[in-house]
Amino acid sequence: MVSHERQRTIRISALARVEGEGALFIQVRDGKPMDVRLQIYEPPRFFEALLRGRPHTDAPDITARICGICPVAYQMSACNALESLFGITIPPEIRQLRLLLYYAEWIQSHTLHVVMLHAPDFLGVDNVVQMAQTNRDLVQRALQLKNVGNQLLALIGGREIHPVNVRVGGFYSVPRPAELRKLRDPLQRGLETALALARWVARFPFPDFEPTYEFVALRHPTEYAILDGHVVSSYGVDLPVSRFEELVVEHQVPHSTALHYEIAGRGSYLTGPLARFNLNFSQLSPLAQEVAHETGHVPPLQNPFRSIVVRCLEIIHALEQSLALIERYEPPARPWVDYEVRSGIGFGASEAPRGLLYHRYEVGADGSIRDARIVPPTAQNQKRIEDDLRLLAPSVIRLSKDRATRFCEHVIRNYDPCISCATHFLRLDIVDEHS
Amino acid sequence: MSRNTVLIVGVGHELRGDDGVGPWVAKHIAAASWPGVTAVVLQSSDPSLLFNIWRGFSFVYLIDAVLAPYPVGTILRLNLSHRIRTARLQTTSTHTIDLWEVIELARTLGELPSRLILYGIVSYSFQLGMGLSPEVEAAARKVVTRLWRAVKQICRTAPQCSVSYNTLCDTR
Numbered sequence: 001m002v003s004h005e006r007q008r009t010i011r012i013s014a015l016a017r018v019e020g021e022g023a024l025f026i027q028v029r030d031g032k033p034m035d036v037r038l039q040i041y042e043p044p045r046f047f048e049a050l051l052r053g054r055p056h057t058d059a060p061d062i063t064a065r066i067c068g069i070c071p072v073a074y075q076m077s078a079c080n081a082l083e084s085l086f087g088i089t090i091p092p093e094i095r096q097l098r099l100l101l102y103y104a105e106w107i108q109s110h111t112l113h114v115v116m117l118h119a120p121d122f123l124g125v126d127n128v129v130q131m132a133q134t135n136r137d138l139v140q141r142a143l144q145l146k147n148v149g150n151q152l153l154a155l156i157g158g159r160e161i162h163p164v165n166v167r168v169g170g171f172y173s174v175p176r177p178a179e180l181r182k183l184r185d186p187l188q189r190g191l192e193t194a195l196a197l198a199r200w201v202a203r204f205p206f207p208d209f210e211p212t213y214e215f216v217a218l219r220h221p222t223e224y225a226i227l228d229g230h231v232v233s234s235y236g237v238d239l240p241v242s243r244f245e246e247l248v249v250e251h252q253v254p255h256s257t258a259l260h261y262e263i264a265g266r267g268s269y270l271t272g273p274l275a276r277f278n279l280n281f282s283q284l285s286p287l288a289q290e291v292a293h294e295t296g297h298v299p300p301l302q303n304p305f306r307s308i309v310v311r312c313l314e315i316i317h318a319l320e321q322s323l324a325l326i327e328r329y330e331p332p333a334r335p336w337v338d339y340e341v342r343s344g345i346g347f348g349a350s351e352a353p354r355g356l357l358y359h360r361y362e363v364g365a366d367g368s369i370r371d372a373r374i375v376p377p378t379a380q381n382q383k384r385i386e387d388d389l390r391l392l393a394p395s396v397i398r399l400s401k402d403r404a405t406r407f408c409e410h411v412i413r414n415y416d417p418c419i420s421c422a423t424h425f426l427r428l429d430i431v432d433e434h435s
Numbered sequence: 436m437s438r439n440t441v442l443i444v445g446v447g448h449e450l451r452g453d454d455g456v457g458p459w460v461a462k463h464i465a466a467a468s469w470p471g472v473t474a475v476v477l478q479s480s481d482p483s484l485l486f487n488i489w490r491g492f493s494f495v496y497l498i499d500a501v502l503a504p505y506p507v508g509t510i511l512r513l514n515l516s517h518r519i520r521t522a523r524l525q526t527t528s529t530h531t532i533d534l535w536e537v538i539e540l541a542r543t544l545g546e547l548p549s550r551l552i553l554y555g556i557v558s559y560s561f562q563l564g565m566g567l568s569p570e571v572e573a574a575a576r577k578v579v580t581r582l583w584r585a586v587k588q589i590c591r592t593a594p595q596c597s598v599s600y601n602t603l604c605d606t607r
Binding site: 068069112116117127128129132133136139140143146147150160161 | 479481483484486487532536539540543544546
């Protein structure tokens with residue numbers, strides 16, 4: 001960085017500890033942000049085109065390959081869309097098993113992000129290795145917690161990464177109750193760890209930053225929405241998933257291979273843990289709500305830096321719910337339900353760890369996919385991330401190059417972006433022009 | 436040698452050109468069924484899975500593609516049982532926490548196998564698609580041979596181990 005000159009430039013070659021490859025460009029003139037671009041240059045992978053012409057039964061497995069961190073989210077949104085088209089009613093036993101699989105993904109994904117990626121930002125250390133030198137026990141326990149999520153994923157999904165046991169109509173096979181009950185003790189120990197994590201991160205120093213967000217998430221009548229629901233926003237939106245595309249407008253921008261999304265007529269919005277928390281707080285598990293009150297984290301919670309606390313509360317929720325589901329688990333009579341293929345368009349959504357994940361499929365009478373549309377949470381949040389960086393830019397340019405880099409990366413990690421999903425490191429260029 | 440003595444982990448993705456060199460080596464060894472040796476592929480976006488994979492193994496070998504200022508096909512052997520105070524190798528991963536962090540985290544937490552060796556093969560192409568560059572495939576074959584020698588060396592110190600050289604020949 002060259003200061004005291006008309007133009008100031010900061011260039012940082014790569015954003016670390018996010019899933020994927022991207023860069024950040026910030027241009028400031030007379031202290032005012034002129035241009036903020038979160039540049040996603042990871043090549044597009046054309047999954048939607050890849051699906052065209054393939055049997056609808058391929059959708060859960062192919063779309064799961066979009067992300068190694070949240071494959072279950074892709075499987076569930078795909079199944080929701082296709083099952084709604086075919087008029088399939090999923091029996092409660094199968095639905096509960098899907099919930100359990102999804103909680104497993106939340107546990108491992110959130111724990112990875114909270115401990116390995118995000119917490120070092122608050123402690124002023126470079127990475128989890130340095131953090132572990134002073135927090136050895138907690139990091140060790142967190143790794144065990146993440147492992148419990150992986151074990152649950154492997155048991156229900158067939159393997160830890162890219163599960164293979166999900167199909168339209170249910171599962172290919174289901175676990176025996178005794179197999180699931182073996183995980184009760186590790187899950188219970190995981191719950192103790194999650195409580196300790198939540199109380200630990202709640203004491204972190206959080207910057208004062210409270211932008212006004214329009215939060216968007218799913219809402220379910222009887223549970224903290226994860227598997228399905230209808231689309232709601234903090235501005236009063238309440239729509240079935242089939243009308244999601246009426247709510248949002250997509251843009252292509254030259255600097256990103258991921259599409260940008262806005263609420264028609266209102267601008268950027270935020271999806272993910274903070275949105276779910278603010279919109280559906282009363283449906284969190286009793287223990288998660290108790291810890292939220294104990295640590296002073298209750299709605300309205302607008303500060304994105306505090307999303308790390310919300311992720312911990314969601315881990316608590318997922319663990320409590322998982323334990324309850326395992327306790328009452330009865331295997332379904334059959335792992336899946338039969339169905340008749342019908343042509344038409346199906347819509348589905350679920351709550352990935354990073355936010356609302358929408359799928360739409362047009363299926364022909366022969367059961368093949370004619371058209372596919374996938375809207376991942378990171379693409380939806382990309383504009384909002386830029387807006388928040390724009391708000392923070394005047395503070396950023398006063399920092400040294402190293403501190404500016406760290407701070408911008410910290411800001412971006414608040415949203416736990418999965419750039420691979422959206423189309424993935426960050427290069428930061430800040431240009432400060434004095435007129 | 437006990438059943439869980441030697442673990443060989445091929446790190447990488449077969450669909451990304453030379454990034455598939457780790458899996459190539461692990462699969463050749465797995466197919467040959469070296470007694471006392473477990474060979475696995477880590478093709479995940481989450482290398483922290485290694486904490487579970489290497490638990491219980493005394494000797495662990497990691498095979499991975501690397502970018503380094505050496506000719507393509509160069510084999511770099513690093514003893515990771517001791518902290519290395521040299522420039523960090525750049526792996527081909529865009530994973531959320533990378534292999535290097537996992538190793539250093541394991542060291543900090545006291546969860547590193549007693550002997551951990553990395554064979555890094557300097558690679559060239561990471562484009563989509565299967566198949567190794569000729570130099571990288573040649574290096575992969577040499578790594579298999581070196582691993583065989585290493586396993587035999589371990590066997591000398593563990594008399595109950597018996598490994599047939601013919602088994603190795605089948606893999607070549």
